[in-house]
Amino acid sequence: MTQNLYASFEAQFRAHAPATALHMDGRADWSYAELEAQASRAAGALLAFGVKPGDRVVAQTPKCAEAVALYLGCLKAGAVYVPLNTAYTRAEVDYFLGDAEPALFVADVGADTSGVAVQVATMDAAGRGTFSEAASGATPCDATAPRAADDLAAIVYTSGTTGRSKGAMLTHANLASNAEALCAAWGFTSADTQLHALPIFHVHGLFVALHCAFLTGSSLAFLLRFDARNCMAWLPRCTVMMGVPTFYTRLLASVGFSRGLCEGVRVFISGSAPLAEQTFDAFAERTGHRILERYGMSETLMNTSNPLHGERVAGTVGFSLPGVEARVVDEDAAPRPVGEVGDIEVRGPNVFTGYWRMPDKTAAEMRPDGFFRTGDLGVMDAHGRLSIVGRAKDLVISGGYNVYPKEIERLIDAMPEVAESAVIGVPHPDFGEGVVAVVQPVADAVALAAVSAALDGQLARFKQPKQVVCVAELPRNAMGKVQKNVLRDRYANLFAERP
Numbered sequence: 001m002t003q004n005l006y007a008s009f010e011a012q013f014r015a016h017a018p019a020t021a022l023h024m025d026g027r028a029d030w031s032y033a034e035l036e037a038q039a040s041r042a043a044g045a046l047l048a049f050g051v052k053p054g055d056r057v058v059a060q061t062p063k064c065a066e067a068v069a070l071y072l073g074c075l076k077a078g079a080v081y082v083p084l085n086t087a088y089t090r091a092e093v094d095y096f097l098g099d100a101e102p103a104l105f106v107a108d109v110g111a112d113t114s115g116v117a118v119q120v121a122t123m124d125a126a127g128r129g130t131f132s133e134a135a136s137g138a139t140p141c142d143a144t145a146p147r148a149a150d151d152l153a154a155i156v157y158t159s160g161t162t163g164r165s166k167g168a169m170l171t172h173a174n175l176a177s178n179a180e181a182l183c184a185a186w187g188f189t190s191a192d193t194q195l196h197a198l199p200i201f202h203v204h205g206l207f208v209a210l211h212c213a214f215l216t217g218s219s220l221a222f223l224l225r226f227d228a229r230n231c232m233a234w235l236p237r238c239t240v241m242m243g244v245p246t247f248y249t250r251l252l253a254s255v256g257f258s259r260g261l262c263e264g265v266r267v268f269i270s271g272s273a274p275l276a277e278q279t280f281d282a283f284a285e286r287t288g289h290r291i292l293e294r295y296g297m298s299e300t301l302m303n304t305s306n307p308l309h310g311e312r313v314a315g316t317v318g319f320s321l322p323g324v325e326a327r328v329v330d331e332d333a334a335p336r337p338v339g340e341v342g343d344i345e346v347r348g349p350n351v352f353t354g355y356w357r358m359p360d361k362t363a364a365e366m367r368p369d370g371f372f373r374t375g376d377l378g379v380m381d382a383h384g385r386l387s388i389v390g391r392a393k394d395l396v397i398s399g400g401y402n403v404y405p406k407e408i409e410r411l412i413d414a415m416p417e418v419a420e421s422a423v424i425g426v427p428h429p430d431f432g433e434g435v436v437a438v439v440q441p442v443a444d445a446v447a448l449a450a451v452s453a454a455l456d457g458q459l460a461r462f463k464q465p466k467q468v469v470c471v472a473e474l475p476r477n478a479m480g481k482v483q484k485n486v487l488r489d490r491y492a493n494l495f496a497e498r499p
């Protein structure tokens, strides 16, 4: 029997054929029958483009229903789906295309693809473009490609502490096991309607949110971006919402966001970044809902979750999902005592098979007993409830997006007028953490605008520092290493008054 994840989805699509899969703003909804037909057409188009099982398909498309069909078509055709953040610049995309070596790159209609060395198709925000033209002209692909459990379904790029992005290889079994665990843990049924305002190029919006719907035949209120007012308009029709903490702080900051709007919602779920206890408390106060926080990574999908039934504790990420083992250990993998900080490591069917074409990096992060080193620091209580208390990796999480300081520092340090830079994250009222570059110039000063100009076009805008600060000397320890903790303390209030 095939282990292709699409086969499980297809069974649900057929069982719920007349039900609405995607409720949409300003265009006709798609039923599950329509979604299945579109996925078969997308798979047919992929075959027509010459895509074979195991080939990579890179997608950097606007969020639209046709992009969901493209993802499903890739699964169905046995291709490996490689989603890219729509904010990535041409320079960033060139790296991913060179690394993934796809058989097809589906780009935004407006993107600059001149000189791209791979086959290109296009898709715009309304789903139109050469990919959809091929899909409507192609013979729909009825047969789902047979896949083994360990065959790759997707590669998700995640930046690294070295500044070079790594492709996390996720198999059909990884995605299927995690989706099943989440549907059970969060009680999804076909009666649910999930408010979906997340982007679909990351694990959260693509796998966690969509798979919960596709495995249960439940509906999605499929919004093209997060806008607090629009979410408030849709919430009364929804039973579940998933989001990053910024979604919840923005809802709380919105006039008219009230308990009444949330009456039909059975659970609000948060992840991708720490949910502040004050947000949890304010949300409970305003709506009567205790947000359910969970913890995951691109490499591991979802690891732990607060319970659907039972106490959800602010500042904690709950218990290991069924089948997943999470432990808190020291450098030598010896367990840390209950209540003491250590490295979080994870093992289970959710854990990826390694970094694409980077066996050394994979080996460095995997323990011999199969545990993956997350780079997160945590504390386990006596009941197995996990709290994340920090990061061993140098990473900033801004509005749910990961920003690796090294990637930015490398570009700033290449400026002749800069001696050294240190990029840090400090508290930000909207994004949780805001990116700040602290720059030590060679001579007297460096024009701050010049720093921003040096990054423009190189880095996605969300990675670019919200503030650049010039200092005569960066603080260093006895070994000469920049003390980022000193800088984080010094600039902790930089965004205090900035919405």
Ligand code: MCA
Binding pocket: 197, 198, 199, 202, 203, 204, 205, 225, 226, 244, 246, 247, 271, 272, 273, 295, 296, 297, 298, 301, 398, 399, 400, 401, 431, 460, 461, 462, 463
């Ligand atoms: C947008 N901007 C940002 C961010 N988003 N700056 C910093 N951090 C951000 N997250 C900047 C843009 O570059 C632009 O800047 C300006 O804000 C307006 O852009 P716009 O797109 O209009 O912003 P927005 O629509 O308000 O977006 C904010 C957002 C969005 C809704 C919070 O960032 C978002 O949807 N975040 C969700 C991320 C996510 O899905 N993460 C899951 C990763 P300028 O004006 O200078 O050009 S998966 C994961 O982490 C694991 C597996 C897990 O556990 O889930």
Ligand code: AMP
Binding pocket: 158, 203, 270, 271, 272, 273, 274, 275, 293, 294, 295, 296, 297, 298, 299, 317, 374, 375, 376, 388, 391, 397, 402
């Ligand atoms: P990514 O590389 O985009 O998959 O991001 C994964 C990282 O996001 C994790 O290693 C954590 O540092 C962080 N993360 C995800 N969920 C949570 C959460 N609920 N609380 C704190 N950090 C989180």
